[in-house]
Amino acid sequence: MVPHPLVSKSLERVKTEQLIKILGLTKCYGQIRAVDNLYLKIHEGEIFGLLGPNGAGKTTTVRMLTMLTRPTSGEAYIAGYEIRRDLAKVRQVIGVVPQHFNLDNELTAWENLELHGRLYHIPAPERNRRIEELLDFVELKARADDLVGTFSGGMKRRLMIIRALLHKPRVLFMDEPTVGLDPQARRKIWDFIRRLNNEGVTVLLTTHYIEEAEALCHRVGIMDKGKLIALGSPAELKQKVGRIVVETFKDKETEYRFFSSREEALGYARELSGNIVIRESNLEDVFVELTGRKVEAD
Numbered sequence: 001m002v003p004h005p006l007v008s009k010s011l012e013r014v015k016t017e018q019l020i021k022i023l024g025l026t027k028c029y030g031q032i033r034a035v036d037n038l039y040l041k042i043h044e045g046e047i048f049g050l051l052g053p054n055g056a057g058k059t060t061t062v063r064m065l066t067m068l069t070r071p072t073s074g075e076a077y078i079a080g081y082e083i084r085r086d087l088a089k090v091r092q093v094i095g096v097v098p099q100h101f102n103l104d105n106e107l108t109a110w111e112n113l114e115l116h117g118r119l120y121h122i123p124a125p126e127r128n129r130r131i132e133e134l135l136d137f138v139e140l141k142a143r144a145d146d147l148v149g150t151f152s153g154g155m156k157r158r159l160m161i162i163r164a165l166l167h168k169p170r171v172l173f174m175d176e177p178t179v180g181l182d183p184q185a186r187r188k189i190w191d192f193i194r195r196l197n198n199e200g201v202t203v204l205l206t207t208h209y210i211e212e213a214e215a216l217c218h219r220v221g222i223m224d225k226g227k228l229i230a231l232g233s234p235a236e237l238k239q240k241v242g243r244i245v246v247e248t249f250k251d252k253e254t255e256y257r258f259f260s261s262r263e264e265a266l267g268y269a270r271e272l273s274g275n276i277v278i279r280e281s282n283l284e285d286v287f288v289e290l291t292g293r294k295v296e297a298d
């Protein structure tokens, strides 16, 4: 089989079962335990989503794994390298797409990528070939020589993604990859994430969009107040609370009842009167059931 240009050589060679191992990772800011004794294993080839409301500890987790902030305690391994000891090795196997825009507006798309390629000491011929390939991958080839300052939000996001892929990382960290984008641009980013995952890149993303976690992620870890409160595929998590929800609106409040089958839900709803909705459950329901609060604030 001809390897796809996005797949790194190391990926072809070995398939590590668990690409990321997080063992008791904790980060304190004064009295705040931003991440509190997190244990988590992420398999090679997964799209894994950390889901939770603002302040849950998702960004801090990614910042620790990408060595932007030091853990207060605990350990984490990426492709067998420890994040506090093997910095250079970890840097080679990870790609990072931060939440906030950090491209240079005064440079062209090509120049932004070239700068990054130089920082990673990618030799010029390979660098040029790869930049071209990646611009093509995210449909930005025609805009290669335009200043990034003229790009839309979605185009900038796409450029940030391929910049992070330039050195062929095995795992891509994306902090809120579609925050602030319109629905169309968001869906386009989802397609690129799926495509690069199909080519073998493992993805760890954070999101507070329920829909994003459900649409994209093979497994989801739900975080709240620094702790992992649920873990599984979206289908497994929904199954746990009950696949079907009956919503009844009474006394100015909506009451939710969960059932494992539509028949059971219908049986229950038949006895009710008034404004009733029967629908499939979603990850928001899982979160509300576990915490009594909502994930999405905006």
Ligand SMILES: Nc1ncnc2c1ncn2[C@@H]1O[C@H](COP(=O)(O)OP(=O)(O)OP(=O)(O)O)[C@@H](O)[C@H]1O
Binding pocket: 029, 032, 033, 034, 035, 052, 053, 054, 055, 056, 057, 058, 059, 060, 061, 208
């Ligand atoms: N540099 C910092 N100094 C002090 N407190 C911080 C710092 N970074 C994060 N925190 C606190 O740690 C907690 C977790 O924040 P974090 O940004 O990781 O959450 P999050 O789930 O990523 O939310 P968001 O989507 O808003 O980024 C919050 O209470 C936050 O205020």
